[in-house]
Structures are given as structure tokens and as C-alpha cells.
Amino acid sequence: MNIQDKYLKNKKNIFFSENKDIQTHREKLINIFENDGFDKKNNESLKNINLKNFIDFEYRYLISEETSVVNNNQENSYSIVSVNGQCLNFKDDKIEITKILDEDYNDFSKNNTIENNDHFVNLNSLFLNSGFKIVIKKNNNIKIKISNIITDDDLTIFQKNNYICEEGSSLNLIEEYENKNNSTLNILNVIKLEKNSQLNHLLIQDNSLNHSLIITSHSSCKKDSTYTQKVYNFSEGYVRNFHYSELIEANSEADLQGIFFLKDNNTSNNKTFVKHLAEDCKSNQVYKGILNDSSKATYFSNTHVDQVAQKTEGYQLSKGILLSDNASYFSKPELKIYADDVKCSHGSTIGPIDENAIFYLRSRGMSKIAATKILISSFINEELNSIDNEQMSEIIQKKLIRYLSKVK
Amino acid sequence: MFLEIKDLSVKIENKNILKSLNLNINKGEVHAIMGPNGSGKSTLANVLAGKEDYEILNGRINFKDNDLFDLNIEERAQEGMFLAFQYPVEIPGVNITPFLHSAVNSKRKRMNEEEIDNLSFAKLLKSKASDLGINIDMLKRSVNTGFSGGEKKRYEILQMSILNPDLAILDETDSGLDIDALKIVTDGVNKLKTKENSFLIITHYQKLLDYIKPDYVHVMVNGSIVKSGGSEIAAEIEKDGFQKFQ
Numbered sequence: 001m002n003i004q005d006k007y008l009k010n011k012k013n014i015f016f017s018e019n020k021d022i023q024t025h026r027e028k029l030i031n032i033f034e035n036d037g038f039d040k041k042n043n044e045s046l047k048n049i050n051l052k053n054f055i056d057f058e059y060r061y062l063i064s065e066e067t068s069v070v071n072n073n074q075e076n077s078y079s080i081v082s083v084n085g086q087c088l089n090f091k092d093d094k095i096e097i098t099k100i101l102d103e104d105y106n107d108f109s110k111n112n113t114i115e116n117n118d119h120f121v122n123l124n125s126l127f128l129n130s131g132f133k134i135v136i137k138k139n140n141n142i143k144i145k146i147s148n149i150i151t152d153d154d155l156t157i158f159q160k161n162n163y164i165c166e167e168g169s170s171l172n173l174i175e176e177y178e179n180k181n182n183s184t185l186n187i188l189n190v191i192k193l194e195k196n197s198q199l200n201h202l203l204i205q206d207n208s209l210n211h212s213l214i215i216t217s218h219s220s221c222k223k224d225s226t227y228t229q230k231v232y233n234f235s236e237g238y239v240r241n242f243h244y245s246e247l248i249e250a251n252s253e254a255d256l257q258g259i260f261f262l263k264d265n266n267t268s269n270n271k272t273f274v275k276h277l278a279e280d281c282k283s284n285q286v287y288k289g290i291l292n293d294s295s296k297a298t299y300f301s302n303t304h305v306d307q308v309a310q311k312t313e314g315y316q317l318s319k320g321i322l323l324s325d326n327a328s329y330f331s332k333p334e335l336k337i338y339a340d341d342v343k344c345s346h347g348s349t350i351g352p353i354d355e356n357a358i359f360y361l362r363s364r365g366m367s368k369i370a371a372t373k374i375l376i377s378s379f380i381n382e383e384l385n386s387i388d389n390e391q392m393s394e395i396i397q398k399k400l401i402r403y404l405s406k407v408k
Numbered sequence: 409m410f411l412e413i414k415d416l417s418v419k420i421e422n423k424n425i426l427k428s429l430n431l432n433i434n435k436g437e438v439h440a441i442m443g444p445n446g447s448g449k450s451t452l453a454n455v456l457a458g459k460e461d462y463e464i465l466n467g468r469i470n471f472k473d474n475d476l477f478d479l480n481i482e483e484r485a486q487e488g489m490f491l492a493f494q495y496p497v498e499i500p501g502v503n504i505t506p507f508l509h510s511a512v513n514s515k516r517k518r519m520n521e522e523e524i525d526n527l528s529f530a531k532l533l534k535s536k537a538s539d540l541g542i543n544i545d546m547l548k549r550s551v552n553t554g555f556s557g558g559e560k561k562r563y564e565i566l567q568m569s570i571l572n573p574d575l576a577i578l579d580e581t582d583s584g585l586d587i588d589a590l591k592i593v594t595d596g597v598n599k600l601k602t603k604e605n606s607f608l609i610i611t612h613y614q615k616l617l618d619y620i621k622p623d624y625v626h627v628m629v630n631g632s633i634v635k636s637g638g639s640e641i642a643a644e645i646e647k648d649g650f651q652k653f654q
Contacts, residue, residue: 360497360551362481363457363490364511364567365518378501378550 003033003055007126010059015128016102025109029122038119048298048330049240049269053212054120057156057184061129064151070097077143084151085130085159085187094140100131104162108190112218114244114275120214121242124158124188131160136197139168146175148185150211155183162190165197165225174202174392177235182210189217193225193252200228202392206399207235214240221245221252221281230383231258233268234399242271247281247309255284259380261403262295262327271300276309276339283313288380289320291327292407298330301346307338316346321353321379323372323407373404409470410435410606411575416467417631418448418455425451427631428467433575436603440617441610442642443628444650449610450494452628453579456608457491458484472574485511486518488574492564492581499551504563505533507551508570515571536569540596557584565596572600577608582616594619614646627653 007014007030016022038051064083070090071079078095080087090097109125136142150157165171179185193199199219207213213235219227233239245254256272274283285301303314320329333346353375361371377384377400384400387393411433418426425448433439443449455462456469458481469476472487479487513523524532537547540562552560561581568576578597582590597607597620609620617625617639625641626633627650634653635641 354497356497357499359457359459359481360493360499361502361507363485363493364507364571365482365485365514366507366511367482367514368480370510374502374507375499378499381501 003123003126004030006059010127013061013129014126015100015131016105019102019105021106022102022109025106026126029126032122033119048267048296050238050267053238054123054184054214058154059127059156060154061157062152062155076141078145080144080146081149082132082146083149084155085148085157085185087132094137094142095144096135096137098133100133100160100162104133104190105160108160108162108188108218114218114246114273118216118242120186120240121188121216124160124186124214124216127156127158127186128160129158131162133162133164135164136166136169136171138166141170143172144174146173148175148177148179148187150179150181150183150185153182155181157183157185157187159185159187160190161187162192163199164192165194165199167194168196169194170198172200172202172389174389175204177203177205177207177213177215179211179213180208184212184214186214187216189215189219191217191219191227193219193221193227195222195249196224197222198226198228201230202387202389203229203231204392204396204399205231205233205235205239205241207237207239209236211235211237212239213237216240216242217244219243219245219254221247221249221254223249224251225249226253226255228255229257230387231260232396232399233258233260234403235268236264236266238267240269242269244273244275245283246275246277247283248277250278251280252278253282253284256286257284257383258287259383260287260289260297261400262289262297263292263403263406264295265293266295268295268297270298271302273300273302274304274314276303276305276312276314279308279310279312281309281312283315285316286383287318288383289329290323290376290379290403291320291329292323294324294326296328298332300332300334302334303336303344303346305335305337305339305342305344309339310341312339312342312344314342314344318348318350319379320350321376322351323353323376369408372407376404376407409433410437410472411608412470414468414470416455416469417465418451418462419465420451420462424465425462425631426455429628429632431626431633433606433608435574435606437624438601438607438609438620438622440622440625440642441608441628441633442612442625442645442650444654445612447628448631449628450579453491453494453577453608453610456484456577457481457489482514483518485571486515488515490568490571490573490576492561492568492576492578494579494581494583496552496555496560496564498553498555500553502551504547504549504551505530508533508567511567512570533570537566539599540566540569541592542566558586558589561585561593562589562596565593569596569600573605575606575608576600577610579610580612581609582611582613590616590619614642617642629653
């Protein structure tokens with residue numbers, strides 16, 4: 001069944017099917033799929049992906065009886081359990097959580113200028129069946145932890161979440177993706193940071209073999225705001241991390257970092273893209289990967305500096321350790337600079353573990369396996385030390401130890 | 409015999425480096441090997457430490473009644489062999505103190521000795537560092553990372569004094585050191601010398617041997633030892649160079 005037939009068959013269960021504007025937008029998307037198909041050669045979002053699983057999917061969605069919970073367990077601290085992409089409405093004087101509305105959909109589809117040729121985001125828009133919107137009210141300092149739970153096998157969750165940090169607010173957001181079932185979660189986080197706001201976003205991904213996670217974020221930063229994202233991918237199943245950021249007003253910052261730990265035949269596709277559209281903005285894009293066995297990864301990073309974005313500072317780095325001859329990691333950093341007063345750099349180093357360092361450590365009495373493990377840990381030491389949440393740091397350390405226990 | 413190298417021939421990438429090399433070192437002796445660039449001195453040091461890039465064509469090495477080729481790199485270290493590197497490797501993110509602590513305990517474990525606890529190790533490290541004029545702040549850093557040439561060599565000697573090896577191989581430890589640093593490093597070596605341990609010192613210059621007095625000096629040319637004797641050979645080399653041995 002092609003995409004159009006799948007959409008028509010399930011239209012009733014898809015969000016905002018009755019909204020005319022949205023219908024028109026979706027018709028355009030269907031046309032793109034029908035006309036362009038899934039042309040790997042000309043669409044970066046499709047490169048090195050086993051598309052079959054994602055085109056030939058059977059649409060299936062369930063609203064869970066287990067209602068999601070918002071719990072204010074400490075002052076300014078909230079725990080949310082999102083079940084199959086849904087979350088209960090909640091409101092107090094600091095935050096407001098609502099179901100995603102058609103106006104949020106339209107806002108994204110009309111204002112998304114950074115990348116509108118990402119087929120997985122287009123699939124998300126077409127089959128949208130869940131999602132919520134969280135607003136952090138002006139000048140509040142909030143912590144939120146979200147556990148993203150999928151309840152059943154063979155579900156296809158297309159979820160769109162909106163986060164809005166109002167002026168002067170600060171949000172520490174931790175998201176956990178730890179699902180053990182045979183389902184696919186395609187999630188788009190649309191993040192808006194108003195003037196002088198901050199969002200520290202930590203994503204921990206640890207899904208089992210048959211669970212696929214396609215996660216995309218679009219963040220936009222206004223004056224003096226900062227978006228920091230740290231992704232830790234320990235999943236045994238497929239994960240796509242594509243994260244786009246726009247610095248739309250002066251003195252704003254985007255810091256997109258990720259580490260992935262792959263083994264067996266697993267694949268992970270990663271992309272970060274920062275668009276500098278105002279002056280005096282900074283961006284940082286750093287991804288590191290450790291690949292064992294026959295695992296494969298890609299990482300595209302891109303800094304685009306508009307001609308008005310003078311005094312831009314943009315930094316890109318990609319590093320990878322290949323623990324096996326059969327592992328592969330393709331990295332492609334890109335810079336497009338249209339302003340003349342900028343500081344930008346990019347670098348990429350991928351290779352096996354440093355044999356001289358192994359020899360040095362072994363010559364002091366350390367076993368080869370211990371030396372390998374210590375070098376892997378040191379490779380990501382800076383990122384691990386930068387986690388300021390002690391509990392999360394311990395969780396990530398445990399997952400790292402579990403990964404290292406399989407390294408021979 | 410403490411270390412016995414018999415008829416050793418080694419090649420790397422189709423190039424023969426060591427050719428029927430013989431060398432015997434007894435317990436408590438200090439041996440120096442001098443030779444021109446490319447004569448195979450560092451290859452010998454690396455082969456002794458177990459570096460796997462080399463192909464052993466012929467010969468045998470016995471160390472403390474073990475066939476050295478039966479031991480892997482870490483087992484040689486745990487048996488008491490130590491190589492002070494000519495170019496110590498920078499390892500960012502690996503902190504010096506826990507690394508050295510783990511190295512000490514791996515050796516103690518092999519010797520069936522009780523492992524040393526954190527506090528005792530910290531005290532030991534502090535005292536040895538102080539003897540070598542190493543700033544305590546340096547011990548909080550990553551292995552060799554951002555160290556100057558002199559700091560790297562001093563840190564090698566610190567590791568040596570902590571691990572207290574039976575056979576220490578110093579591969580051109582004097583290279584890149586100014587006279588003050590050379591004095592500190594050689595003082596450190598001299599303090600470690602006992603009747604129970606041995607040293608193999610590899611160098612180009614006599615200067616190092618003014619501070620560490622060798623019992624034997626060997627001249628190595630083109631992969632073989634061509635002359636052995638006392639410290640008078642070092643003086644001869646200083647005066648006339650290696651030309652006459654080639």
C-alpha cells in the first residue's frame with residue numbers, strides 16, 4: 001500500500017484531518033511522496049537508511065487506558081509519563097500542558113524554513129496521531145522529566161510536541177526513551193525559546209533491538225536565549241537523531257551534542273544543523289560515536305551563516321572510534337558562510353583505537369581489555385563530566401559499563 | 409642470568425632491524441647501549457617491552473627464568489619489566505592517579521601481594537612526586553597531556569619509582585631535557601638503584617652516563633652489538649663519534 005492509500009485508510013484516526021489548511025498541507029506532502037518518491041540520491045534525510053521498514057509500515061495506533069501522569073513531586077520539578085505519545089492536560093502558575101492543537105501544526109508547517117525536505121518529518125506531519133504542548137511561563141525555573149512509554153508491539157506513533165520557554169524562563173528537561181517492544185516512534189519536538197530563556201535538554205535513548213526511534217527537533221532561539229541538547233544513544237534498535245536549530249535573534253546560542261554506542265548490526269543516523277540568522281550568536285555541534293561489531297553510523301553536521309549574522313562563532317566536531325574492522329562511520333561536516341566577520345571551524349576524526357596508547361597502558365601492567373575500556377571512557381570523559389544531574393550521570397555511567405562489558 | 413638475549417633477529421615491514429644480537433644482564437647491573445640513529449636501539453627496547461609490530465625471526469630472550477616470548481605486554485610489566493618511553497604517549501581523559509594505582513595493583517595481584525588502598529597509594533604517590541620535584545597539581549591531570557618534554561620524562565621516572573621494576577629500560581630518557589631536568593631525572597634513577605634491580609640505558613650521548621654510572625657500555629651498530637666494555641667506551645664515543653665502529 002502506498003503512502004496516499006495508507007493515509008486515506010487511516011484518515012479518521014489521524015489528528016486534524018478535518019482542518020482544511022492542514023488537509024491542503026498534507027495533500028502537498030502526499031504529492032512530494034508520489035512525485036519524488038524516496039529518492040536516496042537527492043535527499044540527505046534518506047541516506048544510509050534501510051527505508052523498507054519505514055515505507056512499508058502498517059499504520060497502527062492505540063490510545064492507552066493507562067492515562068499519562070503529571071506529578072509535581074518537588075517544588076518546580078515535574079515528572080511526566082507520556083503514554084503512546086499522549087499526556088494529560090495540566091496547569092499551574094508555572095507550566096501548562098495541553099494536547100497539541102491544529103494551530104500548533106499550522107505554525108510549524110508554515111514557519112519551518114530550516115528544512116522542509118525531510119521525509120521522516122513529512123511522514124510525522126501526515127500521520128500525526130499524538131503529541132502535547134508544554135509552556136514554561138515567564139521567569140520560572142523548572143525541571144521536567146518525561147518518560148516516553150510505548151505500550152504495545154507493532155504501534156506506529158507519530159508524535160509532535162511543542163515546547164515554549166517564555167521570556168526569562170529556564171527549563172531543565174530530561175527525556176527517557178527506553179522501550180522494549182516492536183514499535184516505531186517518530187517524534188518531532190518543536191522548541192521555541194523566547195528572549196533570555198534557557199533550555200537544557202538531555203535525551204537518553206536505550207531501546208531494545210526491534211524498537212525504532214526517529215527523533216527530530218526544530219529549535220528556534222530569540223535574543224539572549226540558549227538551547228543545549230545532549231543525546232546519549234545506547235539503543236540496540238535503530239535510532240535517527242536529526243536536530244535542527246535556528247538562531248533568529250542576536251546573542252543566542254545552540255549547543256547540539258550527542259554520543260552513540262553501537263554494536264552488533266545496529267545503525268544510527270545523525271544530523272545537526274544550525275542556521276545563524278542574527279549577529280553575535282554561537283553554536284556548537286559535537287557528535288562522538290563508538291562502534292563495535294558490524295554497526296554503522298552517519299553524522300551530517302551543518303552550519304549555515306546568513307549574511308546578516310556577523311560575529312558568528314560556529315564550531316563543529318565529529319569523532320569516532322571503530323572497535324571492529326566491520327564497523328563503519330561516515331561523517332560529513334559542512335559550512336556555508338555568507339557573512340564576512342565570523343569564526344567557524346569543523347573537524348572530523350574517525351579511526352580505530354590508538355594502538356600506541358594501548359601499548360603504553362599495557363606496558364604499565366594493564367590488560368588489553370582494561371586498556372581498551374579505559375580509552376573508550378576517556379574518549380567521552382568530557383561529555384560525561386559535563387552532566388550536572390548526579391542521578392542522570394549515574395544512570396549513564398551504568399549504561400556505559402553495560403556497553404563496555406560487551407567489548408572484547 | 410637475569411636477562412639473557414641470545415642471537416636475536418627482528419624485522420619490521422620487511423626490514424631487518426636487529427641481527428643476531430646478544431646481551432646478558434645480571435641482577436644489580438647497569439648497562440648502557442650507545443649507537444647512532446637507526447642502529448636499532450629503540451627497537452630492542454620495544455621488543456623487550458612486547459610491542460607487537462615486530463616479527464621475531466630468530467633467537468630467544470629469558471627474563472627471570474621466563475621465556476619472554478611467552479609473556480604478553482602486561483605480563484612482562486607485571487613480572488617487573490619497565491620501559492621509560494622515548495616519546496611518552498598523551499592520553500587525554502585518563503587521569504594519572506587512578507591509572508597508576510591500577511597499574512601498581514595489577515602487578516601486586518600477579519605477585520599474590522595485597523592490593524594497595526586509595527589512601528596509602530595517594531601518600532606513596534605524593535612522596536615520590538615530591539622527590540622528583542613534580543608538582544602535586546600535575547597528578548590531577550591526564551596522562552602526559554599538555555606536559556612539556558621535561559615533564560613527560562620526569563613523569564616516566566615517577567611511574568618507574570612507583571612501580572619499582574626489576575629491570576628498567578630507559579629509552580633516550582635524556583633527549584629533550586635541559587641540564588637541570590637531566591639532573592632531577594638521573595637523581596631519581598640513582599635513588600632507585602639497588603643490588604636487586606637492573607637498568608638498561610639507551611642513549612646517544614655520554615652526558616647521561618656522567619650522572620648514571622654504568623657497569624657496562626655496549627656499542628650498537630646496524631642491529632648488532634659490536635663492542636662491549638666499561639665506561640671508557642662512552643668517553644671514546646664522545647671524543648671520536650660512532651664512525652670507527654661502523
